[in-house]
Structures are given as C-alpha cells and as structure tokens.
Amino acid sequence: MKLARFLISREGFISVLCYTVTAVFSFLSFAPLNLPIFVWFAPFGLFIIEKRNRGEWKKLIYHGFGFAILFYLVSFHWVYHMTTVFGGFDWYLAVPIFIGSAILLNFKFPVYLLIFSFLVKKVGKFFPLIASFSILFAEFFTPQVFPWYFGNVVAENQILAQNAEYTSAYGLSGFLFFVSYYLFYLKNPKKFLHFLSLIQSLITKHRKLAKQLLVGIVSLLIVLVLFFGNGFYLYHKWDNVQPIAEREVLIVQPNAPLEFRDGRNPAEEIRNLMTRIDRMVETELKQKPVDLVVLPESGVPFFTTHDSEVTRSIRIYWHQFESLMAIISLRHGTNLFYNELDADIPGGKESARIIRNDIRTYNSSVLMNPNGERKNSYQKVFLLIFGEYMPFEWMYALSGQTGQFAPGTKMDLIPYYESRQTPSNVTKDLHWEDTFGLSPDSVREHYRSNQIEEKTIGSFLPLICYEVIISEFVRKFEGDPDFIVNVTNDKWYGNSVESYQHHTLGRLRAIEFRKWIVRSTNSGTSVFTDHLGRNIDNEFTPIETTATIRKKVSVIPGEMTFYRLYGNLLSYLFMGIVGLVFFVYAKRNS
Structure with missing residues (x-):
C-alpha cells in the first residue's frame, strides 16, 4: 500500500x-x-x-x-x-x-x-x-x-x-x-547567465574566488581536450596503419533450431539444417574461396565431432557431423571454425565403465584445417547463468532445460593454416547426402588428392557468446592474435535489441586490442568490426533468418596496447587521487 x-x-x-x-x-x-x-x-x-x-x-x-x-x-x-x-x-x-x-x-x-x-x-x-x-x-x-x-x-x-x-x-x-x-x-538559463556575471564580478572584486572558478573552467576544458583530442589522435593514428596481411573470412548464419518442445521432428530438423549449411557454404565458395569459414555457437546443436569413449557413451558424437565438417574444409580447401558439445572425465581417464556423474561437458569451438583434420579447440570459460549452469544445485529441478556445463581451463589462441590455392582435383564433390554412407576417414580418403602441406599462417583469439563483453577476461589471453572471433547464439532472445546490444558491448575489444572482430551468430546479427571499432560497411545480417556475410579481415601489426598491458590502472589511479584529495579536503574543513 x-x-x-x-x-x-x-x-x-x-x-x-x-x-x-x-x-x-x-x-x-x-x-x-x-x-x-x-x-x-x-x-x-x-x-x-x-x-x-x-x-x-x-x-x-x-x-x-x-x-x-x-x-x-x-x-x-x-x-x-x-x-x-x-x-x-x-x-x-x-x-x-x-x-x-x-x-x-x-x-x-x-x-x-x-x-x-x-x-x-x-x-x-x-x-x-x-x-x-x-x-x-x-x-x-x-x-x-x-x-x-x-x-x-x-x-x-x-x-x-x-x-x-x-x-x-x-x-x-x-x-x-x-x-x-x-x-x-x-x-537553467538564468543560472548560466548568473554564472557568467559571477565570473565578471569575481574577476574584478574577489580574486580568490575567481581563481577557484577559473580552476573549474580550466578543468572542464582540459578534460574535453584530453578525451576528444586523444580520441582524434588515436583515430587517425590507427586509421593510417597498414595491415601486414588480409584474410578472406566467410560467416555462415544457419538459423539452427533451439529445441523441439513444439513437436517438430528433431531428426528432420537436423537433416534440414545440415543440408542448409552445406548448400550455403557451397554457394558462397564454389567460385570464390576463403581462408576461414566461421559457424556460430550452436550452429549444429547437441552434437560433437570429438570421437572418444566418453562422447560415444553419452551419445553426443555423431560421425555425420564430423563427415560434413571434413567435406566442407576439404571440398573448398579452407579452415573451418565451428561450435560443438564436448565431454571428458577429470584427469583424462577413460575406462570401459564410465559413470555419467563423473563426466564434464563443455561448450566448445573447434578448428578443422584445410585437410579435414580436427585440430585445436577452445572450451568456454565464462558460463552463462540460467542457461549453462545454475547458481544453486536445487535450482536445476526448476528447469529441465538448463545445462550443467563445466568451464574450460585453457585460454589459448587458435592457430589456422594456409588454405588450398588450387581448384579441387576430385571428379565428384561430396555433399551432406553422402555422409549417410561415408565415415569421416572415408571422406578424407575421397579427397586425398586435395590435401596440402600443413602450414600455420597465424592465429586468432576465440570467444564464445558473452565472453566478448568482459574486458578484464579477454585481456588475459596471451600472444598476438591476427583477429578476434566471437561465436554466439542470440536466438534465445528472439527478435529483440539484445543481439545489437551484445555486439555493442563487445565492440570495444576491437579498440582495446586494435584487432578486427569477426562476430558469427546463429540467427543474427553477424557483423565484421575493424580495429577502430567501426562496423564494416555498416552491414549487419538480419535477425531470425539464414544469411552469409564475407569480408577481407585486415591483420593489424602486433602491438600490446596500454589496456592489454595495464588493464584498469588509469581508472584505479584516478579513483585513488580523487579519494586522496577528498580526504585532505575533508580533514582541513572538519
């Protein structure tokens, strides 16, 4: 009341x-x-x-x-x-x-x-x-x-x-x-006019107060010049930096389903999804190859390409998923970065008798090289509350959908490899339909003539979902990445402003690192952002639909920026100095 x-x-x-x-x-x-x-x-x-x-x-x-x-x-x-x-x-x-x-x-x-x-x-x-x-x-x-x-x-x-x-x-x-x-x-306009008259009065009659007022005006001008002047200088400094290389990158936005509680047939929906991904990639790359293809978080949900005793026991390994990823990378001679589930047992021990409660599952992203080989992976470290974990064990009973993921422990860059420069040598290219009868090894054997020498040409910094908005976390990655790749699934938020806000919150990582960001989403909005925080061509993919977008990503020369080196040092110094000034002022006037 x-x-x-x-x-x-x-x-x-x-x-x-x-x-x-x-x-x-x-x-x-x-x-x-x-x-x-x-x-x-x-x-x-x-x-x-x-x-x-x-x-x-x-x-x-x-x-x-x-x-x-x-x-x-x-x-x-x-x-x-x-x-x-x-x-x-x-x-x-x-x-x-x-x-x-x-x-x-x-x-x-x-x-x-x-x-x-x-x-x-x-x-x-x-x-x-x-x-x-x-x-x-x-x-x-x-x-x-x-x-x-x-x-x-x-x-x-x-x-x-x-x-x-x-x-x-x-x-x-x-x-x-x-x-x-x-x-x-x-x-208030009257207060502003009074402020101006006060300046004139103080200058002629009260020199001490005039000095205090002048300090205030000068401090405002200094702060304005500092932020706008420094921003103008940095903008033109980095705008004139010449990239040391360019990488052609394709983002595939497949609009994969979230779940099947509405009665849809899961097998049919997944088959449609795999066919869609296969065709979208082939349409884009048949005549115009790229260095890297990026699929989003949950681009192929529920499964893994990691063939192990653990993943087979809990039935998340799907050989057709691995086969299709191998087909795409071998058919087009490109690196393929995709998201999957992954699982293991603490200590890396596997046995004939696997106890489900011992198994840890991960939100993982993996790179497959141009030879169709599964290479380095990154497990998400910062998990999302109410979706990937619950803060209290008893809360899992309230939601049958919330996952129980384990956080990753490694924060390594993902190396990527030189793409194939020659057209495919095989007489018949494979597609999703062929995975029903071909194992991943059979796919690699089919494309054996397309295989090339593995040559690392760079690395990128991998981030999954909202990890990109946590500046203190991202700066913990070591090494000099060529660019940043953020894969996410914003479909959970519907046709809302969330996807745009999510990107805007993460956009500053491009400026902090002075590296481009490749943002790949499941259902929108995907975008490329350069090292000045500019969205390239202001081109965003539409929300809740399938789409592709490709750009040439500039590799900016490696330089450890102030924020990467020292983090929030300047902000802490500012708070310390202002706090000290206030303490001295309060003591004098107490």
Missing part, C-alpha cells in the same frame, strides 16, 4: 519520471538506435533524485532500486525472454527472477546515489570530479552478469571510443558523468 500511495503522489510521479529519463535516454543512445546526443542527459535523472533526497540514505537506496528495475525493463527486457526460453522457466518463476536480477545485478544505481550524495554533502560545493569518482566506484565494485557500463553508450561516438585503448569503457563512464554534471549544473 505504501508503494501504491507513493507512486500516485507528486513525489512518486517525479521519481518515476527521473527513472524514465535515465532509462529511456540511455536506451536511445545505445544500439540499435545509436542517438548519442541523449547520453549526455541520461544521468540527469540520477542527479535530480540525489539532490531531492540528499543525505536521506534509506530513500536513496529505494530510489536506486527503482532506477535498476526501470532500466532493466527498458534496456534489458530481453532477460525475461532468456529466462523463459534459454532457462526454460515458467512465467511465474521468470518474473521474480527478472525482478531479482534487475535489483541484484544493478546495485550500481543505489551504490552510486549513496556515494555521490555522501561526497557532495561533505564537500558542500560544486565539484564534478565527485560524479566521475562515484560512477567508477559503482561500476567497478558491484556484481554484474551482463557487464554493461555507461561508457559503452558514450562509445557510440567513434572519436571518444578510441580512448578505450587506455581505459576500456570505465574511463568513458567517468568522462560522461563529469561532463553531464556540468550540463546539469548549468541547465
């Missing part, structure tokens, strides 16, 4: 309006709408709530959760879809999970309001660095499943986005709140 009375009151109306300003303006600035002008006003809702409730800690906490829930409803409404489709929860369980995740995973809002209000109250005057400090602290030290930052929205500006080479999205968040707080302070 208290909540209902609050919502229909004038105070409640203003509060919800503030929540809406922050949520809607952020959404308008973000993918796929990309209207970055709104981002500079998005924090206004937070500033107003803090000002109206300054020092009232309990109210600020409640308002923080209000921001969290409305922000989730507007920008991340697809989480509900994920919970029902990916997790398999009924609506009466999905709703509380959605609301709970909105609160628990957006603690940044109440934390920001509390810290900002505390510091503003202590300082007692306009001090915009506090706004930057507070948002950085909130974004660094609150839990998240889908890591998103206000800086990701700022990065829709191509010039400002280049600063991610030094600070990732965090520094852009701090910059946004610094500038936005200035705009908020001067939002």
Whole structure:
C-alpha cells in the first residue's frame, strides 16, 4: 500500500519520471538506435533524485532500486525472454527472477546515489570530479552478469571510443558523468547567465574566488581536450596503419533450431539444417574461396565431432557431423571454425565403465584445417547463468532445460593454416547426402588428392557468446592474435535489441586490442568490426533468418596496447587521487 500511495503522489510521479529519463535516454543512445546526443542527459535523472533526497540514505537506496528495475525493463527486457526460453522457466518463476536480477545485478544505481550524495554533502560545493569518482566506484565494485557500463553508450561516438585503448569503457563512464554534471549544473538559463556575471564580478572584486572558478573552467576544458583530442589522435593514428596481411573470412548464419518442445521432428530438423549449411557454404565458395569459414555457437546443436569413449557413451558424437565438417574444409580447401558439445572425465581417464556423474561437458569451438583434420579447440570459460549452469544445485529441478556445463581451463589462441590455392582435383564433390554412407576417414580418403602441406599462417583469439563483453577476461589471453572471433547464439532472445546490444558491448575489444572482430551468430546479427571499432560497411545480417556475410579481415601489426598491458590502472589511479584529495579536503574543513 505504501508503494501504491507513493507512486500516485507528486513525489512518486517525479521519481518515476527521473527513472524514465535515465532509462529511456540511455536506451536511445545505445544500439540499435545509436542517438548519442541523449547520453549526455541520461544521468540527469540520477542527479535530480540525489539532490531531492540528499543525505536521506534509506530513500536513496529505494530510489536506486527503482532506477535498476526501470532500466532493466527498458534496456534489458530481453532477460525475461532468456529466462523463459534459454532457462526454460515458467512465467511465474521468470518474473521474480527478472525482478531479482534487475535489483541484484544493478546495485550500481543505489551504490552510486549513496556515494555521490555522501561526497557532495561533505564537500558542500560544486565539484564534478565527485560524479566521475562515484560512477567508477559503482561500476567497478558491484556484481554484474551482463557487464554493461555507461561508457559503452558514450562509445557510440567513434572519436571518444578510441580512448578505450587506455581505459576500456570505465574511463568513458567517468568522462560522461563529469561532463553531464556540468550540463546539469548549468541547465537553467538564468543560472548560466548568473554564472557568467559571477565570473565578471569575481574577476574584478574577489580574486580568490575567481581563481577557484577559473580552476573549474580550466578543468572542464582540459578534460574535453584530453578525451576528444586523444580520441582524434588515436583515430587517425590507427586509421593510417597498414595491415601486414588480409584474410578472406566467410560467416555462415544457419538459423539452427533451439529445441523441439513444439513437436517438430528433431531428426528432420537436423537433416534440414545440415543440408542448409552445406548448400550455403557451397554457394558462397564454389567460385570464390576463403581462408576461414566461421559457424556460430550452436550452429549444429547437441552434437560433437570429438570421437572418444566418453562422447560415444553419452551419445553426443555423431560421425555425420564430423563427415560434413571434413567435406566442407576439404571440398573448398579452407579452415573451418565451428561450435560443438564436448565431454571428458577429470584427469583424462577413460575406462570401459564410465559413470555419467563423473563426466564434464563443455561448450566448445573447434578448428578443422584445410585437410579435414580436427585440430585445436577452445572450451568456454565464462558460463552463462540460467542457461549453462545454475547458481544453486536445487535450482536445476526448476528447469529441465538448463545445462550443467563445466568451464574450460585453457585460454589459448587458435592457430589456422594456409588454405588450398588450387581448384579441387576430385571428379565428384561430396555433399551432406553422402555422409549417410561415408565415415569421416572415408571422406578424407575421397579427397586425398586435395590435401596440402600443413602450414600455420597465424592465429586468432576465440570467444564464445558473452565472453566478448568482459574486458578484464579477454585481456588475459596471451600472444598476438591476427583477429578476434566471437561465436554466439542470440536466438534465445528472439527478435529483440539484445543481439545489437551484445555486439555493442563487445565492440570495444576491437579498440582495446586494435584487432578486427569477426562476430558469427546463429540467427543474427553477424557483423565484421575493424580495429577502430567501426562496423564494416555498416552491414549487419538480419535477425531470425539464414544469411552469409564475407569480408577481407585486415591483420593489424602486433602491438600490446596500454589496456592489454595495464588493464584498469588509469581508472584505479584516478579513483585513488580523487579519494586522496577528498580526504585532505575533508580533514582541513572538519
């Protein structure tokens, strides 16, 4: 009842309006709408709530959760879809999970309001660095499943986005709140005119106050010049870098089914899928070969090409899957990167008596070389909650669809090999229909005359699904990749903005690494992004359909960027310095 009375009151109306300003303006600035002008006003809702409730800690906490829930409803409404489709929860369980995740995973809002209000109250005057400090602290030290930052929205500006080479999205968040707080302070035209007259008055009568005011103005100019100037410099520096090589890459978006609870025939659907993949690849490559073909996460769901005692015992190895992958790579003389299930037993021990509870399953991606040989693989390290694992064992009983995957332990680059430069020598090419009667070894024997000497020509950094949005995780990969490959299955989220947001959150990895990103999705949207974070030709594949897209990926000369070397050092230094200045100021004025 208290909540209902609050919502229909004038105070409640203003509060919800503030929540809406922050949520809607952020959404308008973000993918796929990309209207970055709104981002500079998005924090206004937070500033107003803090000002109206300054020092009232309990109210600020409640308002923080209000921001969290409305922000989730507007920008991340697809989480509900994920919970029902990916997790398999009924609506009466999905709703509380959605609301709970909105609160628990957006603690940044109440934390920001509390810290900002505390510091503003202590300082007692306009001090915009506090706004930057507070948002950085909130974004660094609150839990998240889908890591998103206000800086990701700022990065829709191509010039400002280049600063991610030094600070990732965090520094852009701090910059946004610094500038936005200035705009908020001067939002009233009368206050702005008063501000100008105050400058004139202070210059002639109060030199000490004039110096303080001048420091504020100069600090704003310095920050603006620093971020825009550095972004402009980096943009032109990297735009003029000449690639050391180019690799022709084909993305195949097969729109594979998620599951078969609607009564469809699984065998028929999988046969149609395999036929579709075979034909899509042949259509694209018959006359125009490539160096690498990339299939998405769950491009062929439920199966593996890893032939072992364990995978046979749990019936996930399918020889026709391996045969088709070998046909594609041998027929076109290309590297093929695809996703599969994989399984083993801890310690690598296999025996005649395999106990199912001992088996670990993985979300895995594998490279098959131009000779049709299964080579290096990568097992997903960061698993997705409510889809690939549950936080508590008892929750598995609530959803019969959630997987129990084990995280991978290795973070190695994937080598790839020189493709065949000559046309196929065989008189008859094989297709999916031939896999019914041919084993993988028979396929390789059929194409023996097409086999070439194995020669490694580079490596790429493999990421599965939302791993690409976790900057601290991605920088742990060692070595100098030619480019980044992100395979994902966004079909779980339906025809929503999720796929565009997912890509935008991960796009900054291209700038942090100064490497191209090849993003391959099951049902859209797939895209190529260069080392400046630009989406090539602004060409996105449509959602919930089959498609192919191919580009020449530039291999940028290896260089360890500041962020790869030092991570979030600059953001921590900034928070430390501002915290120290505040401490000294508070001691002097106590």
